[in-house]
Amino acid sequence: MKQMHLGVFEVAGPQVGGTLSWPHPRSDSLRFHELEHWIHIAQVLDRAGFDFLFFADGYGFPSIDGDLPDLAVRGGINFPALDPALIIPTLAHLTERLGFVVTSSTGLDHPVQTARRFATLDHLTGGRIGWNIVTGASQNTVAELFGHREMTGHDARYDQADEYVDLALTLWEGCWEDDALIGDKAGGVFADPAKLHRISYEGTHFRSSGYFTVDPSPQRTPVLFQAGTSARGRAYAARNAECVFVQGTTVEQTRANVADIRARAAENGRDPQGIRVMVGVTVTVAATHEAAVALRREFDELQTDEVVAVLYAGNTGIDLLSLDPTLPLSQLQDGAGPAGQMGQSNIDRFLGTDGRPAPTVREILDQLKGRGTRGFQVVGSATEVADQLEQLMDDTDLDGFLLEPIFDPADLEDFATLVVPELRRRGRMPAAPGTGTLREQLTGTDDPHLAGEHPGARFRVTPPLPASIP
Structure with a gap:
C-alpha cells in the first residue's frame, strides 16, 4: 500500500x-505578521507527522489594466506578503x-545567491529544507517592479531555469x-585546500568562476x-524535480499529468516512481x-466574481x-499582451481538450469561485475525507497532498486531530512520524543526498569510495 505524504501550502x-x-x-490568519502564529502551525504539523510546510512566495501582486486593483487591497487577495524564508x-x-519548502524564482537572483x-x-x-523552483509568478508586475524592460516568454524562462539549476547544483x-x-582545533586546520x-x-x-563559500550542508x-x-x-x-506539485482539476x-511526468522522468534515466507527485486539496472536516458542509458553506458565501477576477488576473494577466x-478564452488573440506568457497552467485548463468544448468566461468564474488556485475540494467527516483522499491516490497514482487551508490554523488542527489518526x-501513514532530513523522509531511505540517477549527481566532486576487497 502506497504511503500518503502530506504537506501544507501556505503564504506569509x-x-x-x-x-x-x-x-x-x-x-486567525490576520496574525500572519506574528512568529507565534507560524510557530503554532509548524508544531501542529510536526506532531501530526506531516512531511513539510510549503511556503509559496514571490514579489508580484495582482494587476488589472496595469495597476493594483482596489479589491486586492481591500480584500487581501494575494496581497500583501512577507518573506517566508x-x-x-x-x-x-x-x-x-518537520521539513520546510520555500519558493525562489530563477528569474531574479543570480544562482550563486540562491545556492x-x-x-x-x-x-x-x-x-530539512526544500527549494520550490519557479520561473516566475505575476511576471508582468515583477518585470516592472525590478525595472526590466520586458517580460521573458514562458518557454524561454524554462530554458534559462535549466541552466540556473545546473549552476546551483x-x-x-x-x-x-x-x-x-x-x-581540527589542536592542529589549527579548518579545511583541506586540496x-x-x-x-x-x-x-x-x-x-561563474570561483569557490562556493558554504561548506556542505546535511543534504548538500x-x-x-x-x-x-x-x-x-x-x-x-x-x-x-524530486517532488512535483501538479494542479488538481x-x-x-x-492522472494524465502524473503519468506524463513519470514517463518523462524515465526518458531522463530516472526512476519514475522515485519522483513524489502531489496535488493541492482543500479539506473541510468536522465530527x-x-x-463539515455547514463550515464549507460559510466559506463559499464570502466569495464573489470580483475576488475570482483579481486572483485570475494576478496569475495570468487576464481580466x-x-x-x-x-x-x-479564445476570444483573446494568441500572444495578446501578457496572456499566454504567465500562469500558463491556469490558461490551458480552460481551453478545452479531448474533444470537450472550452468553458465560457461565465463558467470559468463559476468554477473558480471559492476555489481560486486551489486543487481538489474534499468535505465531510474524518472517514469520508480519508475515503476520498485514498480514492484520489488510487485513481491517479499520486503520492500525497498539500493541504490548502481556508480557515487557518483551525482547518489544520481539525485535520491533525480527526483525519491523521484515521x-x-x-496504514496510509506510519504509526510514528518519520525522522531524518527532508529528503530521507520523502524517499523513505537513509541517504540525505541526491539520488545517483538525478542529473545533478554528475556535478559531484567527491571521489567514489574504493571497491571493498573480498
Whole structure:
C-alpha cells in the first residue's frame, strides 16, 4: 500500500489560494505578521507527522489594466506578503522533524545567491529544507517592479531555469569534497585546500568562476520541488524535480499529468516512481458530514466574481470581467499582451481538450469561485475525507497532498486531530512520524543526498569510495 505524504501550502500573507477567508471568525490568519502564529502551525504539523510546510512566495501582486486593483487591497487577495524564508530557521528550531519548502524564482537572483541562501537554510534546519523552483509568478508586475524592460516568454524562462539549476547544483555538489572540512582545533586546520575545487561555469545565461563559500550542508542540495503543469513545466519537472506539485482539476487530467511526468522522468534515466507527485486539496472536516458542509458553506458565501477576477488576473494577466461572459478564452488573440506568457497552467485548463468544448468566461468564474488556485475540494467527516483522499491516490497514482487551508490554523488542527489518526489506522501513514532530513523522509531511505540517477549527481566532486576487497 502506497504511503500518503502530506504537506501544507501556505503564504506569509492573510490567506491562501486567492480566495477570501480572513474576515471569518474561524480564521486567525490576520496574525500572519506574528512568529507565534507560524510557530503554532509548524508544531501542529510536526506532531501530526506531516512531511513539510510549503511556503509559496514571490514579489508580484495582482494587476488589472496595469495597476493594483482596489479589491486586492481591500480584500487581501494575494496581497500583501512577507518573506517566508526569514522565519524558517525559527520554525525549524522549535520543531523536531518537520521539513520546510520555500519558493525562489530563477528569474531574479543570480544562482550563486540562491545556492548560498539554501545551503545556509539547510545547515540551520539540520537538513530539512526544500527549494520550490519557479520561473516566475505575476511576471508582468515583477518585470516592472525590478525595472526590466520586458517580460521573458514562458518557454524561454524554462530554458534559462535549466541552466540556473545546473549552476546551483555545480556549486552545491562540485566545490567541496565530503571530508574537506576538518575543524581540527589542536592542529589549527579548518579545511583541506586540496579538497576544494574551483568552479568554472560558462553558460548562455549565467557565468561563474570561483569557490562556493558554504561548506556542505546535511543534504548538500535542498530537496528540489517544482510546481507547474504546462507541457514545458512537466518536462522541466521530469528533468530536475524530486517532488512535483501538479494542479488538481479533474481526476482524469491529474492522472494524465502524473503519468506524463513519470514517463518523462524515465526518458531522463530516472526512476519514475522515485519522483513524489502531489496535488493541492482543500479539506473541510468536522465530527459529522453535516457540520463539515455547514463550515464549507460559510466559506463559499464570502466569495464573489470580483475576488475570482483579481486572483485570475494576478496569475495570468487576464481580466475575466473585461471579457464577453458568453464566450471562451479564445476570444483573446494568441500572444495578446501578457496572456499566454504567465500562469500558463491556469490558461490551458480552460481551453478545452479531448474533444470537450472550452468553458465560457461565465463558467470559468463559476468554477473558480471559492476555489481560486486551489486543487481538489474534499468535505465531510474524518472517514469520508480519508475515503476520498485514498480514492484520489488510487485513481491517479499520486503520492500525497498539500493541504490548502481556508480557515487557518483551525482547518489544520481539525485535520491533525480527526483525519491523521484515521489514515494511520488504515496504514496510509506510519504509526510514528518519520525522522531524518527532508529528503530521507520523502524517499523513505537513509541517504540525505541526491539520488545517483538525478542529473545533478554528475556535478559531484567527491571521489567514489574504493571497491571493498573480498
